[in-house]
Amino acid sequence: MLTMSLNLSLILFAIASTGTPGPNNLMILASGLNHGVRRSLPHLLGICTGVPIMILAVGFGLDQLFQQWPILFTILKVAGISYLLFLAWKIATTQVRQGPQTNNPPMTYVQAAAFQWVNPKAWVMVLSAVASFTVAEISLTPQILTIALTFLPIGLCCVGCWLVAGESLRRLLHDARKQRLFNVTMASLLVLSIAPMMAV
Template structure:
Protein backbone atom coordinates (compact mmCIF):
# COMPACT_ATOMS: atom_id res chain seq x y z
CA UNK A 1 0.00 0.00 0.00
CA UNK A 2 1.44 3.36 -1.07
CA UNK A 3 1.59 6.37 1.22
CA UNK A 4 -0.81 8.26 -1.03
CA UNK A 5 -3.37 5.45 -0.87
CA UNK A 6 -2.91 5.16 2.89
CA UNK A 7 -3.52 8.87 3.45
CA UNK A 8 -6.56 8.77 1.17
CA UNK A 9 -7.95 5.86 3.17
CA UNK A 10 -7.39 7.62 6.51
CA UNK A 11 -9.33 10.61 5.16
CA UNK A 12 -12.10 8.26 3.99
CA UNK A 13 -12.19 6.54 7.39
CA UNK A 14 -12.39 9.85 9.26
CA UNK A 15 -15.09 11.39 7.09
CA UNK A 16 -17.30 8.30 7.08
CA UNK A 17 -16.81 7.78 10.83
CA UNK A 18 -17.45 11.34 11.99
CA UNK A 19 -20.41 12.21 9.75
CA UNK A 20 -23.95 11.61 11.05
CA UNK A 21 -25.20 8.05 10.99
CA UNK A 22 -26.90 5.49 13.23
CA UNK A 23 -23.86 4.96 15.48
CA UNK A 24 -23.22 8.66 16.01
CA UNK A 25 -26.86 9.54 16.64
CA UNK A 26 -27.01 6.78 19.25
CA UNK A 27 -23.76 7.92 20.90
CA UNK A 28 -24.94 11.53 21.05
CA UNK A 29 -28.11 10.37 22.79
CA UNK A 30 -26.10 8.04 25.04
CA UNK A 31 -23.78 10.88 26.06
CA UNK A 32 -26.78 12.99 27.05
CA UNK A 33 -28.68 10.25 28.86
CA UNK A 34 -25.81 8.31 30.48
CA UNK A 35 -22.69 10.48 30.33
CA UNK A 36 -19.26 9.88 28.78
CA UNK A 37 -17.91 7.27 31.19
CA UNK A 38 -20.92 4.93 30.93
CA UNK A 39 -20.89 5.27 27.14
CA UNK A 40 -17.24 4.17 26.70
CA UNK A 41 -18.13 0.46 26.23
CA UNK A 42 -20.58 1.53 23.53
CA UNK A 43 -17.81 3.46 21.76
CA UNK A 44 -15.31 0.62 21.96
CA UNK A 45 -17.91 -1.89 20.83
CA UNK A 46 -18.58 0.18 17.72
CA UNK A 47 -14.91 0.48 16.76
CA UNK A 48 -13.85 -3.10 17.47
CA UNK A 49 -17.07 -4.59 16.15
CA UNK A 50 -16.66 -2.62 12.95
CA UNK A 51 -13.04 -3.79 12.67
CA UNK A 52 -14.24 -7.40 12.74
CA UNK A 53 -16.89 -6.59 10.14
CA UNK A 54 -14.27 -5.07 7.81
CA UNK A 55 -12.07 -8.15 8.19
CA UNK A 56 -14.97 -10.48 7.44
CA UNK A 57 -15.89 -8.49 4.33
CA UNK A 58 -12.26 -8.58 3.22
CA UNK A 59 -11.91 -12.30 3.87
CA UNK A 60 -14.81 -13.26 1.66
CA UNK A 61 -18.17 -12.17 3.02
CA UNK A 62 -18.34 -9.45 0.41
CA UNK A 63 -18.12 -12.09 -2.32
CA UNK A 64 -21.11 -13.88 -0.80
CA UNK A 65 -23.18 -10.73 -1.22
CA UNK A 66 -22.01 -10.39 -4.82
CA UNK A 67 -23.22 -13.92 -5.54
CA UNK A 68 -26.46 -13.56 -3.54
CA UNK A 69 -27.49 -9.87 -3.74
CA UNK A 70 -30.84 -10.65 -2.12
CA UNK A 71 -29.03 -11.55 1.11
CA UNK A 72 -27.56 -8.06 1.32
CA UNK A 73 -30.99 -6.52 0.67
CA UNK A 74 -32.56 -8.63 3.43
CA UNK A 75 -29.79 -7.60 5.83
CA UNK A 76 -30.41 -3.94 5.06
CA UNK A 77 -34.12 -4.24 5.79
CA UNK A 78 -33.48 -6.15 9.01
CA UNK A 79 -31.06 -3.41 10.02
CA UNK A 80 -33.62 -0.73 9.19
CA UNK A 81 -36.25 -2.46 11.31
CA UNK A 82 -33.83 -2.68 14.24
CA UNK A 83 -32.91 0.99 13.85
CA UNK A 84 -36.58 1.93 13.98
CA UNK A 85 -36.87 -0.02 17.24
CA UNK A 86 -33.81 1.78 18.65
CA UNK A 87 -35.25 5.14 17.58
CA UNK A 88 -38.43 4.32 19.49
CA UNK A 89 -36.37 3.43 22.58
CA UNK A 90 -34.36 6.66 22.34
CA UNK A 91 -37.53 8.73 21.94
CA UNK A 92 -38.87 7.24 25.17
CA UNK A 93 -35.69 7.77 27.23
CA UNK A 94 -36.10 9.63 30.50
CA UNK A 95 -34.11 12.42 32.09
CA UNK A 96 -30.62 11.50 33.40
CA UNK A 97 -31.71 11.73 37.03
CA UNK A 98 -35.26 10.51 36.62
CA UNK A 99 -36.60 7.10 37.54
CA UNK A 100 -36.92 6.23 33.86
CA UNK A 101 -33.33 7.30 33.26
CA UNK A 102 -32.08 5.12 36.10
CA UNK A 103 -33.86 2.11 34.64
CA UNK A 104 -32.32 2.74 31.23
CA UNK A 105 -28.94 1.29 30.38
CA UNK A 106 -26.41 2.28 27.73
CA UNK A 107 -25.34 -0.21 25.09
CA UNK A 108 -22.84 -2.76 26.33
CA UNK A 109 -19.64 -3.52 24.43
CA UNK A 110 -21.09 -6.69 22.92
CA UNK A 111 -24.40 -5.06 21.99
CA UNK A 112 -22.60 -2.24 20.19
CA UNK A 113 -20.28 -4.68 18.41
CA UNK A 114 -23.18 -6.89 17.32
CA UNK A 115 -25.13 -3.86 16.12
CA UNK A 116 -22.54 -3.25 13.38
CA UNK A 117 -23.81 -6.35 11.59
CA UNK A 118 -27.26 -4.82 11.13
CA UNK A 119 -26.08 -1.24 10.63
CA UNK A 120 -26.51 -0.39 6.92
CA UNK A 121 -23.98 2.46 7.03
CA UNK A 122 -21.36 0.15 8.55
CA UNK A 123 -21.79 -2.30 5.66
CA UNK A 124 -21.44 0.49 3.09
CA UNK A 125 -18.28 1.76 4.83
CA UNK A 126 -16.75 -1.72 5.13
CA UNK A 127 -17.43 -2.69 1.52
CA UNK A 128 -16.15 0.69 0.31
CA UNK A 129 -12.94 0.32 2.30
CA UNK A 130 -12.21 -3.15 0.92
CA UNK A 131 -13.17 -2.53 -2.71
CA UNK A 132 -11.59 0.94 -3.03
CA UNK A 133 -8.60 1.11 -0.71
CA UNK A 134 -7.30 -2.45 -0.39
CA UNK A 135 -4.62 -3.41 -2.97
CA UNK A 136 -4.77 -6.96 -4.32
CA UNK A 137 -1.05 -7.52 -3.75
CA UNK A 138 -0.58 -8.96 -0.23
CA UNK A 139 -4.35 -8.70 0.04
CA UNK A 140 -4.82 -10.47 3.40
CA UNK A 141 -2.18 -8.31 5.07
CA UNK A 142 -3.75 -5.19 3.60
CA UNK A 143 -7.19 -6.25 4.87
CA UNK A 144 -5.80 -6.50 8.42
CA UNK A 145 -4.09 -3.11 8.01
CA UNK A 146 -7.25 -1.45 6.69
CA UNK A 147 -9.39 -2.97 9.47
CA UNK A 148 -6.94 -1.93 12.20
CA UNK A 149 -6.54 1.62 10.88
CA UNK A 150 -10.29 2.00 10.53
CA UNK A 151 -10.76 1.08 14.19
CA UNK A 152 -8.05 3.55 15.27
CA UNK A 153 -9.63 6.39 13.30
CA UNK A 154 -13.19 5.41 14.11
CA UNK A 155 -12.99 5.39 17.92
CA UNK A 156 -12.00 9.05 18.49
CA UNK A 157 -14.27 10.13 15.63
CA UNK A 158 -17.41 8.60 17.10
CA UNK A 159 -16.18 9.63 20.55
CA UNK A 160 -16.66 13.28 19.55
CA UNK A 161 -20.40 12.65 19.41
CA UNK A 162 -20.38 11.09 22.88
CA UNK A 163 -18.43 14.04 24.29
CA UNK A 164 -20.85 16.45 22.63
CA UNK A 165 -23.75 14.61 24.23
CA UNK A 166 -22.13 14.63 27.67
CA UNK A 167 -21.50 18.40 27.39
CA UNK A 168 -25.16 18.94 26.60
CA UNK A 169 -26.17 16.87 29.63
CA UNK A 170 -26.31 19.79 32.08
CA UNK A 171 -28.44 21.86 29.70
CA UNK A 172 -30.96 19.09 29.29
CA UNK A 173 -31.92 18.52 32.92
CA UNK A 174 -35.43 19.76 32.25
CA UNK A 175 -37.43 16.60 31.47
CA UNK A 176 -39.45 18.36 28.79
CA UNK A 177 -36.34 19.68 27.03
CA UNK A 178 -34.67 16.27 27.23
CA UNK A 179 -37.81 14.62 25.91
CA UNK A 180 -37.76 16.96 22.92
CA UNK A 181 -34.05 16.27 22.39
CA UNK A 182 -34.52 12.50 22.48
CA UNK A 183 -37.42 12.70 20.03
CA UNK A 184 -35.22 14.83 17.77
CA UNK A 185 -32.42 12.24 17.97
CA UNK A 186 -34.89 9.48 17.16
CA UNK A 187 -36.10 11.39 14.10
CA UNK A 188 -32.50 11.97 12.95
CA UNK A 189 -31.70 8.29 13.47
CA UNK A 190 -34.60 7.35 11.20
CA UNK A 191 -33.60 10.05 8.70
CA UNK A 192 -30.06 8.65 8.56
CA UNK A 193 -31.49 5.63 6.75
CA UNK A 194 -32.56 7.64 3.70
CA UNK A 195 -29.25 7.96 1.82
CA UNK A 196 -28.49 4.30 2.43
CA UNK A 197 -31.77 2.99 1.07
CA UNK A 198 -32.36 5.58 -1.66
CA UNK A 199 -30.17 3.70 -4.15
CA UNK A 200 -32.25 0.56 -3.60
CA UNK A 201 -35.27 2.43 -4.96
CA UNK A 202 -33.45 3.95 -7.87
CA UNK A 203 -33.56 7.46 -6.37
CA UNK A 204 -29.79 7.84 -6.34
Protein backbone atom coordinates in the same frame (compact mmCIF):
# COMPACT_ATOMS: atom_id res chain seq x y z
CA MET B 1 1.25 -2.63 2.21
CA LEU B 2 -0.71 0.32 0.84
CA THR B 3 1.08 3.14 -0.95
CA MET B 4 1.51 6.52 0.76
CA SER B 5 -1.24 8.12 -1.34
CA LEU B 6 -3.64 5.26 -0.64
CA ASN B 7 -2.82 5.43 3.08
CA LEU B 8 -3.64 9.14 3.18
CA SER B 9 -6.85 8.57 1.23
CA LEU B 10 -7.80 5.75 3.59
CA ILE B 11 -7.25 7.94 6.65
CA LEU B 12 -9.40 10.72 5.18
CA PHE B 13 -12.08 8.18 4.20
CA ALA B 14 -12.09 6.72 7.73
CA ILE B 15 -12.42 10.18 9.30
CA ALA B 16 -15.26 11.13 6.97
CA SER B 17 -17.04 7.78 7.44
CA THR B 18 -16.80 7.57 11.22
CA GLY B 19 -17.06 11.27 12.03
CA THR B 20 -20.14 12.28 10.06
CA PRO B 21 -23.72 11.89 11.34
CA GLY B 22 -25.17 8.40 11.07
CA PRO B 23 -26.87 5.79 13.25
CA ASN B 24 -23.79 5.08 15.40
CA ASN B 25 -22.97 8.71 16.10
CA LEU B 26 -26.55 9.78 16.75
CA MET B 27 -27.05 6.90 19.19
CA ILE B 28 -23.74 7.48 21.00
CA LEU B 29 -24.58 11.20 21.27
CA ALA B 30 -27.89 10.32 22.92
CA SER B 31 -26.15 7.78 25.15
CA GLY B 32 -23.63 10.40 26.27
CA LEU B 33 -26.45 12.69 27.34
CA ASN B 34 -28.60 10.03 28.98
CA HIS B 35 -25.91 7.84 30.57
CA GLY B 36 -22.63 9.77 30.56
CA VAL B 37 -19.25 8.85 29.10
CA ARG B 38 -18.29 6.20 31.62
CA ARG B 39 -21.45 4.11 31.32
CA SER B 40 -21.39 4.48 27.52
CA LEU B 41 -17.81 3.23 27.06
CA PRO B 42 -18.91 -0.36 26.25
CA HIS B 43 -21.18 1.09 23.54
CA LEU B 44 -18.26 3.11 22.13
CA LEU B 45 -15.89 0.13 22.16
CA GLY B 46 -18.52 -2.09 20.54
CA ILE B 47 -18.85 0.32 17.63
CA CYS B 48 -15.12 0.88 17.21
CA THR B 49 -14.13 -2.79 17.29
CA GLY B 50 -17.22 -4.07 15.49
CA VAL B 51 -16.38 -2.18 12.29
CA PRO B 52 -12.78 -3.51 12.01
CA ILE B 53 -14.08 -7.04 12.63
CA MET B 54 -16.50 -6.55 9.72
CA ILE B 55 -13.63 -5.29 7.55
CA LEU B 56 -11.66 -8.46 8.30
CA ALA B 57 -14.67 -10.66 7.54
CA VAL B 58 -15.48 -8.89 4.27
CA GLY B 59 -11.85 -8.67 3.22
CA PHE B 60 -11.31 -12.37 3.72
CA GLY B 61 -14.29 -13.57 1.74
CA LEU B 62 -17.68 -12.59 3.16
CA ASP B 63 -18.31 -10.22 0.24
CA GLN B 64 -18.25 -13.24 -2.09
CA LEU B 65 -21.42 -14.50 -0.41
CA PHE B 66 -23.17 -11.26 -1.33
CA GLN B 67 -21.98 -11.58 -4.91
CA GLN B 68 -23.33 -15.14 -5.12
CA TRP B 69 -26.56 -14.42 -3.24
CA PRO B 70 -27.49 -10.70 -3.49
CA ILE B 71 -30.68 -11.44 -1.57
CA LEU B 72 -28.54 -11.80 1.58
CA PHE B 73 -27.56 -8.12 1.42
CA THR B 74 -31.20 -7.15 0.89
CA ILE B 75 -32.23 -9.20 3.94
CA LEU B 76 -29.50 -7.56 6.02
CA LYS B 77 -30.57 -4.11 4.86
CA VAL B 78 -34.24 -4.72 5.71
CA ALA B 79 -33.28 -6.16 9.11
CA GLY B 80 -30.98 -3.22 9.75
CA ILE B 81 -33.55 -0.58 8.85
CA SER B 82 -36.18 -2.34 10.98
CA TYR B 83 -33.80 -2.44 13.93
CA LEU B 84 -32.89 1.24 13.45
CA LEU B 85 -36.59 2.14 13.59
CA PHE B 86 -36.90 0.12 16.81
CA LEU B 87 -33.87 1.92 18.31
CA ALA B 88 -35.31 5.30 17.28
CA TRP B 89 -38.53 4.41 19.09
CA LYS B 90 -36.55 3.38 22.19
CA ILE B 91 -34.61 6.65 22.20
CA ALA B 92 -37.77 8.73 21.69
CA THR B 93 -39.61 6.97 24.52
CA THR B 94 -36.72 6.90 27.01
CA GLN B 95 -38.09 7.77 30.45
CA VAL B 96 -35.99 10.68 31.66
CA ARG B 97 -35.49 11.15 35.38
CA GLN B 98 -34.55 14.43 37.02
CA GLY B 99 -30.79 14.15 36.58
CA PRO B 100 -28.47 12.44 34.14
CA GLN B 101 -29.54 8.82 34.48
CA THR B 102 -32.47 7.16 32.72
CA ASN B 103 -34.46 4.00 33.30
CA ASN B 104 -33.19 2.41 30.08
CA PRO B 105 -29.68 0.92 30.34
CA PRO B 106 -27.01 1.91 27.81
CA MET B 107 -26.05 -0.44 24.98
CA THR B 108 -23.64 -3.18 25.99
CA TYR B 109 -20.40 -3.95 24.15
CA VAL B 110 -21.88 -7.05 22.50
CA GLN B 111 -25.07 -5.23 21.46
CA ALA B 112 -23.11 -2.36 19.88
CA ALA B 113 -20.68 -4.68 18.09
CA ALA B 114 -23.50 -6.92 16.85
CA PHE B 115 -25.48 -3.87 15.69
CA GLN B 116 -22.80 -3.12 13.10
CA TRP B 117 -23.84 -6.26 11.20
CA VAL B 118 -27.33 -4.85 10.64
CA ASN B 119 -26.24 -1.21 10.30
CA PRO B 120 -26.65 -0.27 6.61
CA LYS B 121 -24.17 2.62 6.88
CA ALA B 122 -21.54 0.30 8.36
CA TRP B 123 -21.98 -2.12 5.46
CA VAL B 124 -21.63 0.65 2.88
CA MET B 125 -18.56 1.97 4.70
CA VAL B 126 -16.89 -1.45 5.00
CA LEU B 127 -17.64 -2.61 1.46
CA SER B 128 -16.46 0.73 0.06
CA ALA B 129 -13.24 0.63 2.10
CA VAL B 130 -12.34 -2.90 1.02
CA ALA B 131 -13.19 -2.24 -2.63
CA SER B 132 -11.44 1.14 -2.81
CA PHE B 133 -8.27 0.55 -0.79
CA THR B 134 -7.08 -2.85 -1.94
CA VAL B 135 -5.07 -3.54 -5.08
CA ALA B 136 -4.68 -6.86 -6.89
CA GLU B 137 -0.91 -6.58 -7.31
CA ILE B 138 -0.20 -6.79 -3.56
CA SER B 139 -0.94 -9.54 -1.03
CA LEU B 140 -4.47 -9.05 0.31
CA THR B 141 -3.80 -9.92 3.97
CA PRO B 142 -1.62 -6.91 4.92
CA GLN B 143 -3.94 -4.58 3.03
CA ILE B 144 -7.03 -5.78 4.92
CA LEU B 145 -5.18 -5.62 8.25
CA THR B 146 -4.06 -2.06 7.45
CA ILE B 147 -7.62 -0.97 6.67
CA ALA B 148 -8.99 -2.57 9.86
CA LEU B 149 -6.23 -1.11 12.05
CA THR B 150 -6.75 2.33 10.50
CA PHE B 151 -10.44 2.37 11.35
CA LEU B 152 -9.90 1.34 14.99
CA PRO B 153 -8.11 4.44 16.39
CA ILE B 154 -9.86 6.85 14.05
CA GLY B 155 -13.22 5.44 15.07
CA LEU B 156 -12.35 5.77 18.76
CA CYS B 157 -11.43 9.44 18.24
CA CYS B 158 -14.31 10.43 15.96
CA VAL B 159 -17.12 8.49 17.61
CA GLY B 160 -15.63 9.35 21.01
CA CYS B 161 -16.05 13.04 20.19
CA TRP B 162 -19.78 12.48 19.69
CA LEU B 163 -19.95 10.69 23.05
CA VAL B 164 -18.17 13.53 24.87
CA ALA B 165 -20.41 16.05 23.10
CA GLY B 166 -23.45 14.17 24.37
CA GLU B 167 -22.28 14.36 27.97
CA SER B 168 -21.43 18.05 27.51
CA LEU B 169 -25.02 18.70 26.46
CA ARG B 170 -26.13 17.82 29.99
CA ARG B 171 -25.24 21.33 31.11
CA LEU B 172 -27.60 22.79 28.52
CA LEU B 173 -30.32 20.15 28.86
CA HIS B 174 -30.42 19.95 32.63
CA ASP B 175 -34.17 19.44 33.05
CA ALA B 176 -36.28 16.46 32.03
CA ARG B 177 -38.38 18.36 29.47
CA LYS B 178 -35.31 19.45 27.49
CA GLN B 179 -33.83 15.96 27.63
CA ARG B 180 -37.08 14.47 26.30
CA LEU B 181 -37.07 16.99 23.45
CA PHE B 182 -33.45 16.10 22.69
CA ASN B 183 -34.24 12.37 22.65
CA VAL B 184 -37.18 12.87 20.28
CA THR B 185 -34.97 15.02 18.03
CA MET B 186 -32.23 12.37 17.98
CA ALA B 187 -34.79 9.66 17.24
CA SER B 188 -36.18 11.74 14.35
CA LEU B 189 -32.69 12.30 12.92
CA LEU B 190 -32.01 8.57 13.25
CA VAL B 191 -35.11 7.84 11.17
CA LEU B 192 -34.06 10.48 8.61
CA SER B 193 -30.59 8.90 8.40
CA ILE B 194 -32.24 5.77 7.01
CA ALA B 195 -33.38 7.53 3.82
CA PRO B 196 -30.00 7.56 1.99
CA MET B 197 -29.51 3.88 2.85
CA MET B 198 -32.75 2.93 1.09
CA ALA B 199 -31.10 3.68 -2.24
CA VAL B 200 -28.10 1.39 -1.61
